[in-house]
Amino acid sequence: MTFKPAFWAPAAWVLALVNLGATWFAARAAEPWHAAVHAALAVAFALWAERLRRRLVRANDASLANLRQQLDDMQAESRGQVEELAERLDFAERLLAQERVKQGVKPPGSQAP
Numbered sequence: 001m002t003f004k005p006a007f008w009a010p011a012a013w014v015l016a017l018v019n020l021g022a023t024w025f026a027a028r029a030a031e032p033w034h035a036a037v038h039a040a041l042a043v044a045f046a047l048w049a050e051r052l053r054r055r056l057v058r059a060n061d062a063s064l065a066n067l068r069q070q071l072d073d074m075q076a077e078s079r080g081q082v083e084e085l086a087e088r089l090d091f092a093e094r095l096l097a098q099e100r101v102k103q104g105v106k107p108p109g110s111q112a113p
Contacts, residue, residue, distance in 0.1 A: 012049035
């Protein structure tokens, strides 16, 4: 089973909040050591949750950069395909124009004398 920061980051925040509440209850019962332990746990869980959040952000940034690179590659490929299609269309138009000249056909839209 792999470690999943997407699950553990919110869980760590919940544990931090639970320990923060437990700090209040322990302090209210006049148990300073017990309250201090819960306060330390709350801080530790909050720091861990923040570390996990940063780890997720870095992973998301890396995947976003990968997606941007793929998009750039696809755009470059599609531009090349469009340029190739434009060249083929120009070639076909030239062939048709040459054929019209050979047969003596007037181009569409021209006035007959």
